[in-house]
Amino acid sequence: MSQTHSVERPAGTANGIAMLLVGLGMILGGFALAAQSGGVVLEVVSGVLLGTVGLLLLCGLYSLQPNEGMAILLFGEYRGTDRKTGLRWVLPWYSRKKISLRARNVTSDRLKVNDKRGNPVEIAANVVWRVQDSAQALFDVDDYQAFVNIQIDTGLRDIATHYSYDHAEHEEGETRELTLRADAEEVAQHLQRELAVRVKAAGIAIDEARLAHLAYAPEIAGAMLRRQQAEAVLSARRMIVQGAVSMVESALIDLNERQVVTLDEERKAAMVSNLLVVLCADREAQPVVNTGTLYG
Structure with missing residues (x-):
């Protein structure tokens, strides 16, 4: 059997301030009637009953702040939810459950x-x-x-x-x-x-x-950190090499167009090797003066 889903609906409630005045008036009226009865049993009983009803009315008062609700039930049956703020009133024999609607x-x-x-x-x-x-x-x-x-x-x-x-x-x-x-x-x-x-x-x-x-998790955090560091180093190396190759290519093209020096394939290879070492090395390159030739 599937569960029946409840749905919120407005509850039938009244303004609490008006009912507060009515209740206080009935209590005071009942007290005055009993005090001025002169010993007449009927008037004393009437005054007591009037005051009792006034007290009973006051039992139905409750207050709601902004973003609060009051679920109203009658003998376990849901009769609605009151979301109106301020002093509210419902029949005293209705049970109430307050619920916060705030975030x-x-x-x-x-x-x-x-x-x-x-x-x-x-x-x-x-x-x-x-x-x-x-x-x-x-x-x-x-x-x-x-x-x-x-x-x-x-x-x-x-x-x-x-x-x-x-x-x-x-x-x-x-x-x-x-x-x-x-x-x-x-x-x-x-x-x-x-x-x-x-x-x-x-x-x-x-x-x-x-x-x-x-x-x-702690058991793999160290290994994963080393992996991330290795990936970062590889990525940086890849970028450095790509940039160095681009710079060497640009230098060779510029030298050839300006006809600064004529290089054969062997000299180009040596120049490329030297430039890549200078551009990709972790430390500054140490200059070496070559007093001979590639063909000596």
């Missing part, structure tokens, strides 16, 4: 999960949520706050398996995949959509969801 900020615990490539990572999220449907939050789940916390952890674990922590080296022309570290905005949007679907059954709206912590 709430939750930072999840750090979870140890595996990313898309199976690497263990630590991840946590910061989520801003609020109650959208008070009836669903109160009556469709046992504890909506605990429900949200569990769904945040579950959604975070699921999101981590869809992305790699960082991108790997890819061949030229290959499309770069989205990653947890480099594409935080896209991951945050995916996480928000995922959580919105998961907490919809509890009448909860997700206003924002972002990763608050992301790191490799």
